Each structure stands twice: as structure tokens, then as C-alpha cells.
Amino acid sequence: MPTKDLSPRDQRIDDALDTSGVRHRATLKQEWPLLLLLVFVWAAMWQDFSAGNLLFGAIIALFVVTLFPLPPVVLSGRINIWYCIKLFIWFLGQVIAASVHVAWLAIARGKNTHSAVIAVPLRTNSDLIVMTVGHVLTLIPGSFVLDVDRSSSTLYLHYIDIENVQQMEKAREGIRQIERRLIMAIGSHDEYEAIKSECLPLKGKKAVK
Amino acid sequence: MDMFLDILVAVLLVLGCLMSLIAGIGLLTFPDLLTRMHAATKPQVLGFLLIFAGLAIHLRSWLIVPALIVAWAMQLLTAPVSAHMIGRSGYRTKHAKKETLFSDELHQVLDEVSAAPATGPIPVAKPSRAERRQGAPGEAD
Numbered sequence: 057m058p059t060k061d062l063s064p065r066d067q068r069i070d071d072a073l074d075t076s077g078v079r080h081r082a083t084l085k086q087e088w089p090l091l092l093l094l095v096f097v098w099a100a101m102w103q104d105f106s107a108g109n110l111l112f113g114a115i116i117a118l119f120v121v122t123l124f125p126l127p128p129v130v131l132s133g134r135i136n137i138w139y140c141i142k143l144f145i146w147f148l149g150q151v152i153a154a155s156v157h158v159a160w161l162a163i164a165r166g167k168n169t170h171s172a173v174i175a176v177p178l179r180t181n182s183d184l185i186v187m188t189v190g191h192v193l194t195l196i197p198g199s200f201v202l203d204v205d206r207s208s209s210t211l212y213l214h215y216i217d218i219e220n221v222q223q224m225e226k227a228r229e230g231i232r233q234i235e236r237r238l239i240m241a242i243g244s245h246d247e248y249e250a251i252k253s254e255c256l257p258l259k260g261k262k263a264v265k
Numbered sequence: 266m267d268m269f270l271d272i273l274v275a276v277l278l279v280l281g282c283l284m285s286l287i288a289g290i291g292l293l294t295f296p297d298l299l300t301r302m303h304a305a306t307k308p309q310v311l312g313f314l315l316i317f318a319g320l321a322i323h324l325r326s327w328l329i330v331p332a333l334i335v336a337w338a339m340q341l342l343t344a345p346v347s348a349h350m351i352g353r354s355g356y357r358t359k360h361a362k363k364e365t366l367f368s369d370e371l372h373q374v375l376d377e378v379s380a381a382p383a384t385g386p387i388p389v390a391k392p393s394r395a396e397r398r399q400g401a402p403g404e405a406d
Contacts, residue, residue, distance in 0.1 A: 089385055097335050100331035100332045100335045105328075151310055151311050151312055155310075158287070158304055158308055161288060162290045166296075167294065168293075168296075171300055171366060173366055175370040183308050191341070191345045194349070198303075200302055200352055201302070201349045202299075202353055202356050203356075203371055212374070214299045214303075216300055218367050222361075224368060232288070
């Protein structure tokens, strides 16, 4: 665990400059979600959720994480189950929409499909959120991640079916909406407050229109 | 009831396979690697979900559900990573047809980055063999 108390952005710069090759190891407190997940995978593979099997799974999980240590994933320490459920349902709907969209493009447009590479600066500081936004946007309509600038949390996306500037701006706004949903669900307290206060003027604007 | 469930299973499985078929068609008809990655990542995630749902109903066993969830979750986790890795290398090589792009905001950044001096150890320019031969007598003086 890093001894220095750095903000996420400083932490990234620190990581980037660190050439010592020393890996920070995750503590048990940081790693318990991973351990739970490994036990779940073990039990699911055996299709046996009895106490004995779970215990054996836990021993194997501990063995695996000690043998193959990973750098710590920094969690925000906040989770809102309601927003998570909402996010998941919305996500499933978007996956269906994405599939239909790509299917239509594949059959109707084919070679004449136009796309764009767009830069989307995200507001978050957290690696976890940037990673999750990247995953979600790859699975839902239109886009996948070409490149990531970690120091400024900027995602470079390949966005399919774009033919004018309005569509580009719409796409960018869509990605920032995904980020908003994710921060509402699993972002840190500070980011959650920031996003919430950001939404209020936006709603007012819509009402004016 | 059994009859109804069997029909549901059939519909789910056929729809799931259709999604994989569409992914295949997309791979054939899209113009370049980057657009093909869309076809490779999106429809089959839904296709998998439908096939797994069909399987879960068909097998009529609750114990199989966690295994199917794990399989689907692995798919969700790995498909974007492979799309990113292939897309990233494809963009930097000839496999991306840049002329089909409406706009390209990464290109500019990459040019800037490659123009900037590299960080880390800066390689020392070694004199060529001919220069060394000429320079050697001078050093002796």
C-alpha cells in the first residue's frame, strides 16, 4: 500500500514517474471484493454452494491472490444500490438497442458507414470510473475506446455512424451521461456531490427550452 | 406450461444465434477494422445473454444460473478489452481506413506526442563509422 497520501491525480503522476519497479501490494482490506468474487466463481463452477465448498474456495482464493499479487484497485468506498439497479436495467436496454443499431448498419449501410474518432474529456479523477465508463460505452451503442489519456481522464473513442458535427456533440454528451450515471452509482462522495450540483442548472435549462 | 417454456427456449436460442449471425454479416460488410470491431463486440453480447437465458430455462436448474452469470460477466469484461487492444493497434497501422472517418481528434494528439521530446533516458547519438574514422586522428592530437 502506498505510504504517501496523494490525491488520485497526483497518484497517477506518481505512478507514471515511478521507475523503481516496486509493485504496491493490495491489503486484505482492499482485496476482499476480489476474494468474494473468486469464491463465487469457484462455487459457480462447481455448482455447489455448500459451506465446505465455499471454505475450500476461500482458501484457494487466498492462495491465488498471494501467489499472483495485483496492484490495488482503489474503490471509492461509496455504493448506491438503487442507482446500480437503475444503471443495470438501463444498460440492458442499451445493449439491445446497440445490437439492433449495429445489425441495421451491417445490413443496410455496409461499406458506406461513416464514423469518427472523438475525444471525450471526463470529469472524474478515479481510474475505476474511467475504466467502467470505457467498458459500458464499448458494450452500448456506437463506440469503443481507442486510447486513454490517464493523466487528464480523456477517452479517445471510435464512434460509428457519425456524419455531422451535431451527431458528434450528441455522442460526446451521451458518454458524459454514462459517466454521470456511474458516478451516481459508485463514485466517491465528493464526485457524487459535484455531479448532483452540476445537474441542477442543466435541468433548469431544459425547462427554459 | 412445459410446452410454453419450450417455445420460449426455442425463441431465445434462435434470437441469440441470429445476433451472432448479424455479427458475422457485420464483419463481412463493414469497410475497415475499426467498424468491424463494433460488429464483433456488440451483437454477440446480447446473443450470449439470450442463449444463456434459453439454456437456464431449458435445463430447469437453479444451480446452473450462477455459472451462466459468470460466463456472461466474463464476456462483458473481456470483449471491451479485446476491442480496445485491437482497435488501438489497428489505428496506428494501415488497417484503419482513415478516409471513412468524419473527424479524427486523436490524430492531432498523436502527432503532438510524437513531436515532443521523449521522456526517460535520451539515446546518445552515435557517430557513424565514417565519422569515427575521420575523427580518430583528430582525437589523437
